[in-house]
Amino acid sequence: xxxxxxxxxxxxxxxxxxxxxxxxxxxxxxxxxxxxxxxxxxxxxxxxxxxxxxxxxxxxxxxxxxxxxxxxxxxxxxxxxxxxxxxxxxxxxxxxxxxxxxxxxxxxxxxxxxxxxxxxxxxxxxxxxxxxxxxxxxxxxxxxxxxxxxxxxxxxxxxxxxxxxxxxxxxxxxxxxxxxxxxxxxxxxxxxxxxxxxxxxxxxxxxxxxxxxxxxxxxxxxxxxxxxxxxxxxxxxxxxxxxxxxxxxxxxxxxxxxxxxxxxxxxxxxxxxxxxxxxxxxxxxxxxxxxxxxxxxxxxxxxxxxxxxxxxxxxxxxxxxxxxxxxxxxxxxxxxxxxxxxxxxxxxxxxxxxxxxxxxxxxxxxxxxxxxxxxxxxxxxxxx
Amino acid sequence: xxxxxxxxxxxxxxxxxxxxxxxxxxxxxxxxxxxxxxxxxxxxxxxxxxxxxxxxxxxxxxxxxxxxxxxxxxxxxxxxxxxxxxxxxxxxxxxxxxxxxxxxxxxxxxxxxxxxxxxxxxxxxxxxxxxxxxxxxxxxxxxxxxxxxxxxxxxxxxxxxxxxxxxxxxxxxxxxxxxxxxxxxxxxxxxxxxxxxxxxxxxxxxxxxxxxxxxxxxxxxxxxxxxxxxxxxxxxxxxxxxxxxxxxxxxxxxxxxxxxxxxxxxxxxxxxxxxxxxxxxxxxxxxxxxxxxxxxxxxxxxxxxxxxxxxxxxxxxxxxxxxxxxxxxxxxxxxxxxxxxxxxxxxxxxxxxxxxxxxxxxxxxxxxxxxxxxxxxxxxx
Numbered sequence: 001x002x003x004x005x006x007x008x009x010x011x012x013x014x015x016x017x018x019x020x021x022x023x024x025x026x027x028x029x030x031x032x033x034x035x036x037x038x039x040x041x042x043x044x045x046x047x048x049x050x051x052x053x054x055x056x057x058x059x060x061x062x063x064x065x066x067x068x069x070x071x072x073x074x075x076x077x078x079x080x081x082x083x084x085x086x087x088x089x090x091x092x093x094x095x096x097x098x099x100x101x102x103x104x105x106x107x108x109x110x111x112x113x114x115x116x117x118x119x120x121x122x123x124x125x126x127x128x129x130x131x132x133x134x135x136x137x138x139x140x141x142x143x144x145x146x147x148x149x150x151x152x153x154x155x156x157x158x159x160x161x162x163x164x165x166x167x168x169x170x171x172x173x174x175x176x177x178x179x180x181x182x183x184x185x186x187x188x189x190x191x192x193x194x195x196x197x198x199x200x201x202x203x204x205x206x207x208x209x210x211x212x213x214x215x216x217x218x219x220x221x222x223x224x225x226x227x228x229x230x231x232x233x234x235x236x237x238x239x240x241x242x243x244x245x246x247x248x249x250x251x252x253x254x255x256x257x258x259x260x261x262x263x264x265x266x267x268x269x270x271x272x273x274x275x276x277x278x279x280x281x282x283x284x285x286x287x288x289x290x291x292x293x294x295x296x297x298x299x300x301x302x303x304x305x306x307x308x309x310x311x312x313x314x315x316x317x318x319x320x321x322x323x324x325x326x327x328x329x330x331x332x333x334x335x336x337x338x339x340x341x342x343x344x345x346x347x348x349x350x351x352x353x354x355x356x357x358x359x360x361x362x363x364x365x366x367x368x369x370x371x372x373x374x375x376x377x378x379x380x381x382x383x384x
Numbered sequence: 385x386x387x388x389x390x391x392x393x394x395x396x397x398x399x400x401x402x403x404x405x406x407x408x409x410x411x412x413x414x415x416x417x418x419x420x421x422x423x424x425x426x427x428x429x430x431x432x433x434x435x436x437x438x439x440x441x442x443x444x445x446x447x448x449x450x451x452x453x454x455x456x457x458x459x460x461x462x463x464x465x466x467x468x469x470x471x472x473x474x475x476x477x478x479x480x481x482x483x484x485x486x487x488x489x490x491x492x493x494x495x496x497x498x499x500x501x502x503x504x505x506x507x508x509x510x511x512x513x514x515x516x517x518x519x520x521x522x523x524x525x526x527x528x529x530x531x532x533x534x535x536x537x538x539x540x541x542x543x544x545x546x547x548x549x550x551x552x553x554x555x556x557x558x559x560x561x562x563x564x565x566x567x568x569x570x571x572x573x574x575x576x577x578x579x580x581x582x583x584x585x586x587x588x589x590x591x592x593x594x595x596x597x598x599x600x601x602x603x604x605x606x607x608x609x610x611x612x613x614x615x616x617x618x619x620x621x622x623x624x625x626x627x628x629x630x631x632x633x634x635x636x637x638x639x640x641x642x643x644x645x646x647x648x649x650x651x652x653x654x655x656x657x658x659x660x661x662x663x664x665x666x667x668x669x670x671x672x673x674x675x676x677x678x679x680x681x682x683x684x685x686x687x688x689x690x691x692x693x694x695x696x697x698x699x700x701x702x703x704x705x706x707x708x709x710x711x712x713x714x715x716x717x718x719x720x721x722x723x724x725x726x727x728x729x730x731x732x733x734x735x736x737x738x739x740x741x742x743x744x745x746x747x748x749x750x751x752x753x754x755x756x757x758x759x760x761x762x763x764x765x
Contacts, residue, residue, distance in 0.1 A: 002386070002483035023512065049621075054445060055466070061440040061507035064467070065751040068624045075636075078621035078756060079475065080466045082439070084446035090463050094475060101481035102386040103617075127445040236484075238461035242453030259459055372449050 002100030004384055006223035006230035008216050009039025010343035015180035015211035015331045018116040024058065028112050028212050029070040031336075035108065035214035038352075039226060046216070047104040048077035050094050052087040053112050053335030056123035071110055083240075084127065085285065087111055088213065088339030089368025089376035093236045095217040096378075105219045111336035112212035120208055120334070127371075132244060140285065141205075145197035148288040152199060155295075155303045159199050162287040163190035166203050166329060168315055169284070173326025175355035180209040180331040190287075204287040211333035213340050220384075231349035234363070235264035235379040242372055256375035257296040257367065264377040265298070270363070274299045274313075278361040279348045280322045281341040283369040284329060290314075293367065294322065316358065324348065324356040338368030342378050349380050385647065386481050390604035390611035391762070393423025393597035394723040399561040399711045402497040403591040408442065409454035411493045411593035416455040420489065423597035424607045427456035431485040435464045436472035436492035438715050440504045455491045455595075468663070469594065470718030470748025470758035474619055476598055486600045493593035494713035501589060501714075508752060510625070521665070521752075522586060526578035528631040528753045529668040533580060535632045535683070538671060540580055542686035544571035546667040547584050547709055549695055554706025556735035559720075561590055561711025571667075585667040590711040594719040596726070610730040615743075616650065616761040618643025626753055637676035637747075637757040645678075648761035650743075653678045657761070658741040659728045660702045661721035663749045664709060670694070670702060673747065677759065696738065704728070704736040718748020722760060729764050 011034030013019070019027055028051075036043060049072045051064045060066060064073065064080035071078070083090040088111035095109040121139040128134045136142070151157065167187055173179035185203060193202040223230040239256035261273075270276045280297070284290035294314070295305040308314060314322035323329075325344040328337055345364035347353050361382070368376035395418035397403075397411055406414075412435075420430060433455050437447040444450060448464040455462070465472040469492035476488040502520040509515045509524075532538060548566045555563035566584065574583040604611040620643075622636040623629050641653070650656050660679060664670035671685025679700050680688050688694040694702035703709075705724040708717045725744035727733040743763045750756040 002481070052466070055439050056445045059507060060511065061438070061504060062467075062751055065508060065621075065624050065755050066510060068621050068755070073621045074623050076621060077619050079471055079619075081463060081475070082446070082466045083448065083464050094463065094478075097475075097479045097482045097484060100483065101478040103478055103481060123445050125445075126443060127449050129450070238463065239459050240448075240452050240457055240462040242449075242458055256459065371446050372452065 003102060004220040005096050005099045005217055005233045007346040007380065008218050008223050008226045008230050009035050010346050011035025011038055011214045012178045012340060012343060013211040014178055015209040015333055017208065019114065019210040024114050025067055025070045027114055027210065028067050028110060031110060031212035031214040032071060035216060039216045041226060043072045046072055046076065046106050046108045048098055048107045049073040050079045050081060050091050050107060050109040052080055052082045052091050054082065054084065054087065054123060056126060057120050057334065058114055058117045072108060077104065083371050083374065085334060085370025086338050086368040086374050086376050087335045087370065088337055089342060089378065092215065092339055092342040092378060093238060093376060095215065096233050096236050099217045099219055105222055107217045108214055109339065110212060110214045111339040113333040113335040114210045115208045116210060141197040141200060144286045144288065145200050148199055151288060151292050155306065157291060157306050159191060160187060161291060161306055161309050162204055163187045164309060165287040165290045166190045169323050169327045169329040172316060172324050172356060173330030176325045179326045181207050200286055206285050206328045206332040209331050209333045211336055213336040213343050215339065215343055229350040231346040231380040232384050233378065234381045235267035237264040237377045240371065240374045254293055254296040254373060254375060256373055257293055260375045260377040261297050264379050268379040273297060274320055277320055277363050277365050279324060279358045279364045280320060281325060281345045281366045282322055282327060283338055283341055283367050284327050285369065287329065290322065321358045324353060324358055338370065338376065341366040341368060345380050349382050388601040388613055389477055389480050389598055390613050391596055391726045392599050392604050392608045392611055393419045394726050395419040395422065396559050396594040396720055396723055397592040398559050399590050399592040401561065401589055403495060408450045408493050412451040412491055413454040415593045415595035416489060416491050419595035419597050420456065425487060425597060430456050430460065430487065430489055432479055432488045433457040433460055433462040434472045434476040434488065434490050435462060436469040436715060437464065437494065438466055440507060441494050441496060441499055441714060443499060451493065455489060467750040467756065468718040468748040468758065469715055470722060470746065470760065471619065471750065473596065473719065473722055474617060474758060477614060477617065480598060480600055486603050488598045489595060490598065490719060491595040492716045492719050494715040495591040496589045496713045497591050522578040522581055524626060524752045525666050526581050527626060529580050529666060531631045532668055532672050538686045540572060541568050542689045543585055543667040544568040545689035546664065546670045547571045550703050550707040550709040553696060553704050553736060554710030557705050560706040562588055563706060563710060581666055587665045587708045588711050590713040592713060592716055594716050594723055596719060596723055612726045612729045612762050612764060614760060615763045616644035616648030619756065619758040621756040624755060631753055634672060634676035634754050637673060637754060640757045640759040641677045644759040644761050650761060654680065654700055656743055657745045658743050659704060659725065659738045660700065660745040661705060661724045662702055662707065662747045663717050663721055664707050667709060670707065674702060677745065677747065701738050704733065704738055718758065721748060722746040725762050729762055
């Protein structure tokens with residue numbers, strides 16, 4: 001019963017390990033300006049601004065306040081939403097709900113991170129329970145490595161399967177002008193790269209990037225006036241979980257993604273996602289996660305994802321291209337990472353992908369992953 | 385609004401200077417369970433949750449990580465607003481108005497006792513130009529207090545009067561931290577924090593949690609005889625740099641109030657609103673915000689105290705709960721205002737009840753010197 005909502009503009013910064021040419025607010029401004037240019041509107045047409053990052057990573061409390069001059073929130077409605085790695089999709093969904101509610105016609109959402117100004121792993125460690133978890137599962141590597149071993153053993157995957165994902169996404173990233181890592185690598189390069197925590201090697205892992213992403217969501221009436229290529233929101237779902245690490249099978253079955261995608265498919269009228277989706281922008285913090293998360297998206301019988309990978313189904317030329325942008329393995333500005341997934345999905349629907357464009361995209365799916373094995377799913381369509 | 389949305393259940397903890405025995409999940413579980421039970425919604429019927437916490441006060445990145453199972457949000461669409469909790473009500477409301485959900489829980493927690501509030505507040509300021517000046521909550525608000533007092537001739541005694549009133553009101557509120565019988569002299573004689581703000585002009589360190597359940601019209605009417613409707617809501621943000629604002633001109637508040645009043649059809653707030661719960665971290669703020677909200681004329685905040693207008697027995701009672709001066713932590717303060725306004729409207733405020741309250745105002749603040757305000761008009765109709 002809510003209003004129809006479309007994405008009519010996206011803007012990303014160029015990403016790097018260290019953007020020492022800009023400070024935090026200048027970085028945000030870069031994405032905002034590019035987004036407004038893409039939507040061909042001025043900030044005067046924006047009614048509300050939603051923004052988020054991981055505040056411990058830069059050590060700025062209430063970072064939305066500092067950003068208000070450049071985000072456009074000054075003199076408007078401004079809200080800050082943060083949920084860890086999924087911050088970018090949490091913001092995208094919030095922008096969708098705020099427009100669908102009728103409270104605002106046009107909402108801009110912004111995610112950003114400038115990791116070189118702090119210590120990401122130190123910040124991330126504090127997320128876990130100080131008594132039970134912090135000493136054993138600190139940062140990202142430990143949990144991912146434990147889950148990947150489990151996944152590999154249970155579903156009969158090899159390190160080569162993960163390496164193929166790492167290569168595919170890096171090759172895709174070479175065609176994305178905004179991608180951080182530009183790596184022309186082979187499976188052998190991945191398998192020979194430094195071991196971080198078995199079975200995760202350096203080239204299996206996402207980078208730490210600096211960057212920002214912004215998007216404009218607007219109501220049906222205004223979307224039709226603003227552009228002839230809106231990306232309509234067909235479904236938006238979130239599932240949060242609260243497992244103590246070790247309590248659940250973790251990677252082998254991301255139950256939040258299974259539940260969120262099932263609900264989203266139902267809402268969008270999708271019964272066979274492998275056939276009906278034209279492209280996926282997936283939040284894959286590590287090569288192994290792409291294998292596991294695709295399995296959780298109901299693209300195959302449970303545990304059979306290796307068959308799709310062996311066929312090359314997820315490559316640019318395959319049946320269902322996954323991460324034409326290069327994904328998180330190329331670009332990871334944490335507060336913006338998940339929003340980049342939605343923005344890249346919108347870019348594919350709007351036919352703006354240039355060298356990374358998948359032909360004839362009518363239905364695209366974007367995911368966000370973060371916090372305590374949380375998942376967000378958004379499905380975009382080229383027509384209502 | 386596209387749907388009618390009501391508050392149908394609330395809960396708050398007793399607020400205390402240091403809740404040593406309870407961690408974040410304990411506090412959140414306590415208020416979530418009581419609010420849902422009060423609303424008659426089981427955890428499986430709950431459709432969505434908006435949590436509200438600040439990583440800096442919790443000392444934990446992704447601070448909702450610690451509480452999502454404690455608020456019945458296992459495998460649910462939970463999200464977190466990292467501002468004052470009045471904004472979490474805004475987001476939960478937007479989600480219900482969008483048609484995506486028919487009910488929702490809003491829950492917030494904060495334990496100021498676990499950190500150093502002045503250092504945490506200092507981290508709000510621009511790290512390049514301002515932070516090393518040593519600005520914190522007391523010093524930045526002292527600028528605003530002094531500017532406001534100078535512009536309108538507001539006296540320290542009038543500010544102190546707010547503290548006396550609110551601490552006295554808190555004696556009747558079983559959840560309040562610091563119910564006290566004070567005199568204006570006591571407040572003025574309390575140690576100076578940052579001129580003109582004395583210790584008793586400022587909110588105390590506080591720990592606690594608060595929760596509220598929202599539902600759309602049909603659900604609300606099925607579950608309760610006493611729904612309290614959100615009739616109007618507005619929020620705006622001001623400039624960040626204090627020097628770019630006229631600190632005596634709460635322009636974001638004025639716009640937020642105008643928006644909320646227009647939605648609710650309120651033309652003369654001072655007459656039409658029966659009781660107001662205002663977020664006042666400092667005594668002067670209750671006066672300045674009351675002006676911005678149109679509960680009195682500009683520069684007349686002090687007169688409200690002199691004439692007793694904002695007292696329990698006055699024509700425009702403000703903060704019968706005791707307000708934030710009697711102890712609510714940052715982040716949590718705004719939701720407590722909404723919950724207290726709700727209790728007034730269902731006649732459940734016990735000894736602090738304003739008789740015959742039909743329309744109430746609740747107000748929350750985020751950021752230094754009121755950078756962002758959220759205003760809500762609630763009604764039994």
